Amino acid sequence: MLKIGAFGGTFDPPHLGHMILAAEALEQLHLDRLLWVLTPSPPHKLGLAISNVNQRLALVKAAIADEPHFELSTIEIDRPAPHYTVETMRLLKRQFSGAQIGYVMGGDSLRDLPDVWREPQRLVHMCDFLAVMRRPADAIDLQALEAQIPGITAKLQWVDAPLLEISASEIRKRIASGRQYRYFLPPAVYQLIERQAYYR
Numbered sequence: 001m002l003k004i005g006a007f008g009g010t011f012d013p014p015h016l017g018h019m020i021l022a023a024e025a026l027e028q029l030h031l032d033r034l035l036w037v038l039t040p041s042p043p044h045k046l047g048l049a050i051s052n053v054n055q056r057l058a059l060v061k062a063a064i065a066d067e068p069h070f071e072l073s074t075i076e077i078d079r080p081a082p083h084y085t086v087e088t089m090r091l092l093k094r095q096f097s098g099a100q101i102g103y104v105m106g107g108d109s110l111r112d113l114p115d116v117w118r119e120p121q122r123l124v125h126m127c128d129f130l131a132v133m134r135r136p137a138d139a140i141d142l143q144a145l146e147a148q149i150p151g152i153t154a155k156l157q158w159v160d161a162p163l164l165e166i167s168a169s170e171i172r173k174r175i176a177s178g179r180q181y182r183y184f185l186p187p188a189v190y191q192l193i194e195r196q197a198y199y200r
């Protein structure tokens, strides 16, 4: 049976934290494919300045081009907002019927799941697994999480990796203020940002 991971994000820009999470999830959970689900307008980031979707699309394509098991999914780009993950997973399950399919995320996303995400209980129920890589300061309380979303802990599959204090917002700040940022990114993403003068 195919095992597929759906990795959702704003990817503004995609960085080494994302790459390592994606690659470790692929390897440790024996995924056949990892879908990068680019969210055009994340409901929880409304009101924040986010780069236009074509820019982020080009950056994600550059980031994943060399890894045959990584694939771009336009499932959110292709439908009108709001882009709730619960609806994305419903559509992906239909697209890949018969496959085992789970959601891939960082620890901060897991922590926010009960309060910030739409229909968390139904979302967790729909996922065959939840792959989570910890982030610095994500402060996950598993007991509280299980109390809020019964059944969630049984779905969790931890992705073992060093804690990486890398975030897209920090990288954007570095670029805007002229600091070095090159080594936080896959080389192809760095080159595209330089060439197009993104985030200045």
Ligand code: ATP
Binding pocket: 008, 009, 010, 011, 012, 017, 018, 021, 104, 105, 106, 107, 108, 109, 133, 134, 135, 164, 165, 166, 167, 168, 169, 170
């Ligand atoms: P921003 O700083 O703009 O909020 P971000 O770096 O958190 O962005 P997103 O596109 O919002 O990037 O994240 C997509 C997914 O990747 C989320 O599930 C997030 O938890 C995870 N992620 C991002 N950076 C890391 C990291 N350094 N380590 C582990 N997971 C990460």
